[in-house]
Amino acid sequence: MVLITRKIEFSASHLYNNPALSPEENRRVFGKCNNPHGHGHNYTLEVTVAGEPDPVTGMVLDLKELKEILEREVMQRMDHRFLNYEVAELKGQIPTCENIARVIWELLDPKIKQGRLHRVRLYESADLFADCYRNGAAV
Amino acid sequence: MAIDNRSDLAELGRSSAAPLRGVKIELGRRYRFAASHRLHTEKLSEEENARMFGKCANPHGHGHNYMLEISVSGDVDPATGMIANLAELDTFVEREVLDVFDHHSLNEDVEAFRNVVPTTENLCIEIFQRLRGFPKAKLERVRVQETTNNSFEYAGENGRVQP
Numbered sequence: 001m002v003l004i005t006r007k008i009e010f011s012a013s014h015l016y017n018n019p020a021l022s023p024e025e026n027r028r029v030f031g032k033c034n035n036p037h038g039h040g041h042n043y044t045l046e047v048t049v050a051g052e053p054d055p056v057t058g059m060v061l062d063l064k065e066l067k068e069i070l071e072r073e074v075m076q077r078m079d080h081r082f083l084n085y086e087v088a089e090l091k092g093q094i095p096t097c098e099n100i101a102r103v104i105w106e107l108l109d110p111k112i113k114q115g116r117l118h119r120v121r122l123y124e125s126a127d128l129f130a131d132c133y134r135n136g137a138a139v
Numbered sequence: 140m141a142i143d144n145r146s147d148l149a150e151l152g153r154s155s156a157a158p159l160r161g162v163k164i165e166l167g168r169r170y171r172f173a174a175s176h177r178l179h180t181e182k183l184s185e186e187e188n189a190r191m192f193g194k195c196a197n198p199h200g201h202g203h204n205y206m207l208e209i210s211v212s213g214d215v216d217p218a219t220g221m222i223a224n225l226a227e228l229d230t231f232v233e234r235e236v237l238d239v240f241d242h243h244s245l246n247e248d249v250e251a252f253r254n255v256v257p258t259t260e261n262l263c264i265e266i267f268q269r270l271r272g273f274p275k276a277k278l279e280r281v282r283v284q285e286t287t288n289n290s291f292e293y294a295g296e297n298g299r300v301q302p
Binding site (some may be wrong): 016018020021029030031093094095096097098099101102105106118119121126127128129130131132133134135136 | 159161162163164165166167168169170210215217218219220221222224225226302
């Protein structure tokens with residue numbers, strides 16, 4: 001098995017607020033991330049696909065096709081958007097790294113037909129990221 | 140961070156209620172500390188130390204800017220969207236690791252390295268032991284980068300390294 005990873009970057013804004021909590025509780029739990037007009041990040045997304053190289057093309061999957069899937073499913077949905085208000089899949093969720101990575105996994109998994117989605121890693125900053133991967137998958 | 144009163148969360152968290160089957164989510168966080176060490180053991184002669192550890196055995200030690208990466212797993216709390224509250228995680232890591240190691244001599248100032256060579260392999264194991272008690276999420280692994288050209292990972296006795 002071979003792993004192949006493609007990286008993209010997008011910029012988006014968000015805020016953390018749980019309407020079930022009081023303003024004071026939101027402030028305590030989420031800190032600056034609760035500021036009412038939101039804030040933004042440059043996100044870096046690494047998508048890893050696992051598979052065997054095709055004997056004819058030598059490829060696990062055509063990177064061009066993966067690039068198009070990422071453009072359609074992630075960039076067009078999230079790049080330069082306010083995640084809380086403009087991404088339907090995140091409605092009703094706090095747009096944390098964990099939840100965004102999970103949504104991206106759910107969007108990409110059914111679209112990848114050659115090879116199998118192995119890992120989604122989403123960096124919110126250089127020091128904070130979330131990994132979503134197939135449990136028990138061998139490296 | 141768990142929110143105790145969840146009765147009013149009809150809208151929030153609804154779509155994240157069911158865990159994704161067969162898929163695991165981890166939170167990764169990076170920290171930095173600067174420390175000195177000397178690779179030297181009394182179990183070897185001075186000549187053997189010099190041959191084994193080279194410049195790293197120089198008598199007064201030397202330092203590195205270490206980068207520590209930790210990964211934790213657990214349920215994503217629908218009330219916060221988080222596996223673990225970052226402020227709580229950061230406070231824990233600061234207390235257990237950064238306050239102890241940062242701007243210190245690993246050999247002189249850390250009890251665990253009084254009789255154990257502070258290689259980055261051993262540093263990984265020591266940091267894992269110190270952080271495995273984090274009460275809000277499961278520590279999956281630690282990775283320590285000693286320089287940008289080498290890094291080390293430890294995931295416990297039966298753990299798995301980077302997925």
